[in-house]
Amino acid sequence: MSLIVQKYGGSSVADAESIKRVAKRVVETRKAGNEVVVAVSAMGDTTDELLDLAHDVTPIPAPRELDMLLTAGERISMALLAMAIKSMGYDARSFTGSQAGMITDAQHGAARIVDVTPGRIRDALDDGAIAIVAGFQGFNRDTKDITTLGRGGSDTTAVALAAALGAEICEIYTDVDGVFTADPRIVPNARKIDRISSEEMLELAAAGAKVLYIRAVEYARRHGVILHVRSSFNNNEGTLVLNENAAEAAKQEDGSAVEAPIIAGVATDLSEAKITVVGVPDVPGKAAQIFKIVAKTDANVDMIVQNVSAAATGLTDISFTLPKSEGQRVLTALKAEQGDVGFQSLQYDDQIGKLALVGAGMRTNSGVSAKLFEALYEAGINIEMISTSEIRISVVTRADSVNEAARVVHRAFGLDGEGTAIVYAGTGR
């Protein structure tokens, strides 16, 4: 008997009808002879409605109480799902994060999992029951308080349970058919990816693909959990996210290795801005000094580029990108230390777009960046920054060019499928 963990996002359990549909799918999985554990998000917009209520009461809700409040959301959806399954004649029991043994640190709103002790889940399975677990929530042993895991928390709950229970697979149900070679809203010819390595998935998620959260993918990779991202609205196979060796082996098994794509996909991101520190003295230690100031603001710096200094002046420029929401905070912090660092001025640009090309095949294939740059050149798109990892090339363009850039790059690397892909609709937490 295999153990399968399934995760259903908020859009999959948005109302009573959706919950009944999910219950049917869960029961089918059980009928097929599997043990089933389900992690579930709050219904539809429940979390946002609870947040609105909190802000109606106070502009800055106390974090402990905000977690207490928000965890009511999954409590509702999990109880309803368990009822629906029981009414179909199958035993089901719902468990809060605390009851399911999701032990976290005490950081309310963004708690980290420190241990998973799913004894009650194992007992329920041993009794032949389906276990329904509240996603997104945990419990801190020291304070004995309820915590939440932050954005993407329900994915992480599912993966952590899959790891702790030794599940064969962790199915992430969402409202799209899987992971695509690009966002189909931007690149109509985007294709669903059948298999992708967790490393590639991580890079895509980090570069802006919304379908899976980085944290859940990381957890899955670290614990060898196989993810299957698929739609809760049909029975199509979705995207398997495997650790790299398994992904390679799987590719070879079905003969696809011969034509294994060098590039897994293209991701774009319009949420970032660029800060340029102009006229930095080109002496050792200045970059460190600047990024120490930035780090103190807790900003999430992404790309960093330093130009070669102009010999005549002994000055250089340092540019970096970061989420727009953090821009003003970082500018203020840098401005305050201008005298100490000795730079001339700051430039802020929030009209940038980022495009990332991801593929494990880059490691062994030269010429990928040349092909990328050429495709953009031919389309008349100017590249403002470049940064690379082992399996990713990212470029910054003007914001209004990035969608066109995604389309030309997608075509240039032979990723275009036939016909038009279905359109993303946004995912639950």
Place this chain on the structure above:
Amino acid sequence: MSLIVQKYGGSSVADAESIKRVAKRVVETRKAGNEVVVAVSAMGDTTDELLDLAHDVTPIPAPRELDMLLTAGERISMALLAMAIKSMGYDARSFTGSQAGMITDAQHGAARIVDVTPGRIRDALDDGAIAIVAGFQGFNRDTKDITTLGRGGSDTTAVALAAALGAEICEIYTDVDGVFTADPRIVPNARKIDRISSEEMLELAAAGAKVLYIRAVEYARRHGVILHVRSSFNNNEGTLVLNENAAEAAKQEDGSAVEAPIIAGVATDLSEAKITVVGVPDVPGKAAQIFKIVAKTDANVDMIVQNVSAAATGLTDISFTLPKSEGQRVLTALKAEQGDVGFQSLQYDDQIGKLALVGAGMRTNSGVSAKLFEALYEAGINIEMISTSEIRISVVTRADSVNEAARVVHRAFGLDGEGTAIVYAGTGR
């Protein structure tokens, strides 16, 4: 420093504005130098909305899961109230029933409290914090499952905490000014009662007064908890519910003993029906046989009357009242045993009204029932059944006469106040 437990019903925390108003009141109590524990119901109609959701999913929700679902309601209100208090600069912490140590049996939907271990509440108070506790909910140690206490559960939570923590008083905040000598919607001259014994309050609650639940009053009496029923919409003194000796002492203290009313109040109830078992053989054991059948249906029988048998036939009639909702169940059960019991037929009457006159003074004052019967006779109201306890007289009339009966009895016993009382609006759970 005194410890005060306050309970706020659903109508007192119906929206963000109401929650802020309650927060202000809680903070004022804290500022006055008291330790404060608050038991809170779910916001407004939340519980009904959650019930509707459950019934959209399945006609018969699993009891364990229904409790899991409904407890989301208080989780929301208590977290919001704690946030509101914290935003006013006072420390507050919310606790679920389980965290507050409300240990119950495992009967989902109607769990009984078996132990109260409020260690975390005591710790919070010792830290100078205000403790906000979810009403209505508990925890079973054997199953480790969440339970709910049933109707009136939040009152019971408040009283149980007051008892376990040795509170000076338990304030029950509601949307009326206190306990009235009659329902002001029926008897416009009804007066607020300043002090009432718990025994009288029990009889009034049992006879249909909605402002307090029997169970909470019983718990308070058994553990010597003083209740103060008052409005959350103004600062008026409400009704003190004291155990009998304390009530008498209080009456004497302020000189009101001399004119202590014989009658505390009048209650009416239109929710009952009457079943008459016609032509029962007048031999020993028949009544026992009938009510054993009724008991098996779990029906809540209230008044029972057996007529003297007509000597000629050797047959008698037995009538009893019970909630209308249980009528058909009991009729079916009796019908099935007709041959065995040997009665002639069954009559069902759901057009009855019940009026109860309650007062500890009855014990030492004769003539109360004569005065009651006379008042009804003068108003031309026919009495169909009579039943009495030590401090209560109940009569059954036609349903359409019971409100008029309440008014004439209220007047006859000198309960009418000056002017018109404010009108009841219904209470939270």
